[in-house]
Amino acid sequence: MQTVTTFADLRAARRTLSGMVGFVPTMGYLHTGHVSLALRAGSECASVVASIFVNPTQFGPNEDLAKYPRDLPRDLAQLEAAGVELVWTPTPEEMYLPGFQTWVAVEGLTRPLEGEARPGHFRGVTTIVTKLFNAVGPDKAYFGQKDAQQAAVIRQMVKDLNFPIDIVVCPIVREPDGLALSSRNIYLNPEERQAATVLFLSLNAARSAYDSGERAADKLRSLVREKVASEPLARLQYVSCADYDTLEELETVRRKALLSMAVYFGKTRLIDNFVLE
């Protein structure tokens, strides 16, 4: 496995890869969810490129950029074990040169949910993903369903801007008790960590109702809300039952839908979702 930092080294290394190239963009502090993306890429492509970059432009001024967890040696070991050929670890200085002034923005899809809770977040995401796509030049790129709205936004961006890249969205990987893997889980203290199973449990409550025939979106959202209310350490930011493609809130679930939520435990913000097919 080769590790490069500068654009020039990335481009030189990229030219040595032939055949289908799969790309796994990450912010590092990798967990089994990221590894599952790299493994899936390896099963579908001749070679796999990963990037590790904590992108400052997708963090709000009061968010956790400064304390976002980092562990490069452990990340590189995991990527190498997953069969990744090339890892790119760009610097913020080279990524955002003095005078940087170009932004990629997806409009409607970025307004609700995470976009409403985190103003500017998706503009940072779509801009950095465009830069990474242009620099790496992959045939396929792999994202996790955990960030469901991000996956929808990237799909829309790729379609609207004609990127010649297939976007592959991979299933959420969970702890044995149901908590979705996230680099931010490290922020939780032991009591919060235990309380955090409420995301999975509340989504499950709504899915059980759905599986039993409940189609009223308000009822499904209420089931999540009630379950979260039963957990004293949890503070619900939003629960949504929305159209899978447009992310518009539903009255009745008639087509593929996304049930999603954001919850605070102290200052730690976690998200999770289920797809209702």
Place this chain on the structure above:
Amino acid sequence: MQTVTTFADLRAARRTLSGMVGFVPTMGYLHTGHVSLALRAGSECASVVASIFVNPTQFGPNEDLAKYPRDLPRDLAQLEAAGVELVWTPTPEEMYLPGFQTWVAVEGLTRPLEGEARPGHFRGVTTIVTKLFNAVGPDKAYFGQKDAQQAAVIRQMVKDLNFPIDIVVCPIVREPDGLALSSRNIYLNPEERQAATVLFLSLNAARSAYDSGERAADKLRSLVREKVASEPLARLQYVSCADYDTLEELETVRRKALLSMAVYFGKTRLIDNFVLE
């Protein structure tokens, strides 16, 4: 020369091209200026791709989208004579699918001059150029110095978004009397056509002063303004003497600068510029 319309046909045709690919994006109704771009591309690349697309998103609501001149058979003949391998003539319907919602925007550089005169224009330009770049996948792309601010904006976008594409800006091609070639010259009636030499003449007046040592930007702008005022059919929209890279208005010309202007003749709006080295 092959002509394709759909994305699918473009991608299939693009895959048959090997070696360096040069790209000439146009809005059609080609003149010798466009041909010079194709010839330059042919001299530097193994094959040349051109596109013809009158991009609706770069026209304002009161601009000339509906009457923008078109002559596809003549355009194709000129491109074939210039040695172009592949011409892409996409439809607006396939370019902007229902639900389209992603925009590429360059900020500071697009505020003055054409950006101020034509709100939204550059967002349309940078978005379509991103789409064309992604669809065509060229190694080099060719633009005319006639649209000086557009060239600066595209260079900034390519740098900021890490497009692996060299931007080549080619000199303005002029009529024998100095009028810069433009598809919009067709709008001029014979009197206006004659009056339109005032752009070249006024820029020349300023350049003569510059060549004689004048470095005060206000003086250079005044020379242009006075010359335009002497032409009854001309209505000056702006004259600028700005830093070549940042497009910030100058007090004193100390480095490479752009002297540029926009003039109305009736409803027809023409632009022109000189670079002061």
